[in-house]
Amino acid sequence: MAAPSAAGLGRRLRAWLPRMVQVRWSRYSPSYLEPEAKKELYEKPLEELTEEEKEKMELKAVQPIKAAPPTLSSSVFNDPMISKFTNMMMKSGNKVLARSLMAQTLEAIKRKQLEKYHKAPENEKETIECNPYVIFHQALKNCQPIIGLSNITKGGKTYQVPVPLKDNRKRFLAMKWLITECRENKHRRTLMPEKLSQELLLAFNNEGPIIKRKHVLHKMAEANRAYAHFRWW
């Protein structure tokens, strides 16, 4: 008698306090499938599909599909990393501004690289990378820390223990460092695309303050390597 009333109470409480209770799980039932955005999958003729793909297609005829989020797109220009970065740059929901800043950043990178390309002598022209997307991805990859520190309390004292990081966490840290570096440590009058393009080009060449911050983190992890046994996972 206590168990069903407790569950009912919880639901009623959650309905009454919609913003004060954490609602982080998905409202979809587990039978709902993810929407598929890639056009190539639909253009393939039936014979070329593998067994699992055929099964998936049959399942789609029967199971319901979740609503597509606005960021999901089948365009060739859609890049999940760039979308994530734009969302992190966005302030108070101003996606228009964040997207335009991102576009201006990529344009600025392209301009700088083209300038370097045209000034360079013939033999060096192949080494200069002009594709801003390639530069963006490589710079982010160079900024990702390999090992992180986490606070573990043992015997009343908190220690900084070196800990392996998940991929999502690494990407998040790289993007966060990039954005905070550009927002705080630059001259007030420089615009964000200018600052970002500068930082991205430096990170692409493994120089600059963000790479330095990553090295500082690695050095601290290396100094604290004796505490690595405090981990239990």
Add this chain to the structure above:
Amino acid sequence: MAAPAYPAWVTRWVSGQWRNKKRPPVFRPSRPLALADKVANRREQAAEATCITEMSVMMACWKQNDFNDAACAEEIRMFYDCVAKAEEERKNENEDTLSSRGNLPSSKVNKLLKRFPQITRYV
């Protein structure tokens, strides 16, 4: 005459232990002598940290090459592989199999024992 070999009960009777209530222990169990259907709650020991050797090798390489990632690419790759493997194992172990140390936690043992209880009486 050598030491006479009396039976043991004679020696005991003569020494008066029986009259002083030093009798052989008679065991009268209060509950039936059968194993219970549960194990005592034991605090599970924390597992060890994984990938420590790979991490130390990578850090030694860093120290030599001044924290340059390109020079230590092989060690970093090995560290990532080890981390991925440990993560995979951790995901797969949360079932009814033994943990990495080779022992089951007491809650799982209790669940299994409850499925196959001790039969104390026959009908």
